[in-house]
Every structure is written in structure tokens, then in C-alpha cells.
Amino acid sequence: xxxxxxxxxxxxxxxxxxxxxxxxxxxxxxxxxxxxxxxxxxxxxxxxxxxxxxxxxxxxxxxxxxxxxxxxxxxxxxxxxxxxxxxxxxxxxxxxxxxxxxxxxxxxxxxxxxxxxxxxxxxxxxxxxxxxxxx
Numbered sequence: 001x002x003x004x005x006x007x008x009x010x011x012x013x014x015x016x017x018x019x020x021x022x023x024x025x026x027x028x029x030x031x032x033x034x035x036x037x038x039x040x041x042x043x044x045x046x047x048x049x050x051x052x053x054x055x056x057x058x059x060x061x062x063x064x065x066x067x068x069x070x071x072x073x074x075x076x077x078x079x080x081x082x083x084x085x086x087x088x089x090x091x092x093x094x095x096x097x098x099x100x101x102x103x104x105x106x107x108x109x110x111x112x113x114x115x116x117x118x119x120x121x122x123x124x125x126x127x128x129x130x131x132x133x134x135x
Contacts, residue, residue: 012060021053023060023094025068031097032065038088049086054112058123061096062108066127073106073127086112086120104129 008016013023023034036057044050059078066073086092096110105128112121 012056013064021056021060023057025061025064027068031095032061032068033096034061034094036092036094037090038086038092040088043088047088049088049092051080051082054082054086054121055080055123057092057094057112058096058110058121059125061094061110062123062125063127065096065098065108066106066129071106071129072131073129075125076105076128077126079124081122082120083122084118084120087114091115092120099124 008014011017011020013025014020015022021036023036025032025034027033034057038049038053042049042053055078058080059075062078063073063075091114093113093115094110095113096108098106099109100107105126108125108127110123110125111119112123113119
């Protein structure tokens with residue numbers, strides 16, 4: 001199976017995954033960005049995005065950025081800080097960027113923000129380049 005076809009089942013960005021988030025990304029000023037509107041299926045308490053979905057959004061933006069730069073990375077460590085409840089039904093912007101690289105290890109940071117710029121969550125991750133993808 002070709003790598004790009006296999007990746008179409010990714011929960012965060014895969015087009016074939018019927019329950020996935022189907023994120024679409026863009027690069028701007030050395031940052032990786034995606035927009036997302038959480039629906040009622042993504043909530044925990046009424047009207048609030050589930051923390052696991054928030055963690056997934058942050059992980060996806062950080063782990064995928066090195067991938068588009070040609071690295072095959074996996075998350076080794078993920079830290080999430082929830083700053084305030086994130087409402088469903090509003091456009092959210094997820095932004096990630098590389099903060100440091102040492103050999104095959106990259107450190108990244110990310111934010112999840114409301115349309116007015118209010119940051120509702122932030123993350124830090126360490127990802128490791130595991131080398132060539134096996135088919």
C-alpha cells in the first residue's frame with residue numbers, strides 16, 4: 001500500500017476515515033496551521049470540546065509538521081495545558097511550530113485558539129524521526 005494512501009486513514013487528517021477529524025493544513029511563516037469546528041460528537045460536558053479531542057488536535061499539528069518536511073516522526077512525549085474550556089460550534093485555529101531540533105529529536109509547541117485569538121489550550125511535544133516508512 002502506498003504511503004499516502006495508508007495515511008488517508010489517519011484519525012486527524014485522513015480523508016477515508018469516516019469518524020476522523022479530516023484536518024487540512026497550511027504552512028505560514030514557519031508555522032503549521034489547521035482550522036477545525038468541533039461538533040456535538042466531539043464534546044465532553046455540554047457545549048465543551050472533549051480534552052482528548054483537544055489533545056489530538058495539538059498532537060496532530062505538532063507530529064505532522066516534520067512529516068511534511070520529509071521526516072517520518074512519531075510522538076515520544078506530549079504535554080497539554082488546558083487554559084480554559086473550548087466551546088463546540090466555533091472555528092478553532094490549531095498552530096504548531098518547531099522550537100528545537102537535536103539529531104533525530106524535535107521539540108515542538110502548539111496552541112489552540114478561538115477566532116478572537118483567545119488561547120484555550122497549548123501543547124509541547126517531543127517527536128522522534130524513526131526513518132524511512134515501511135510499506
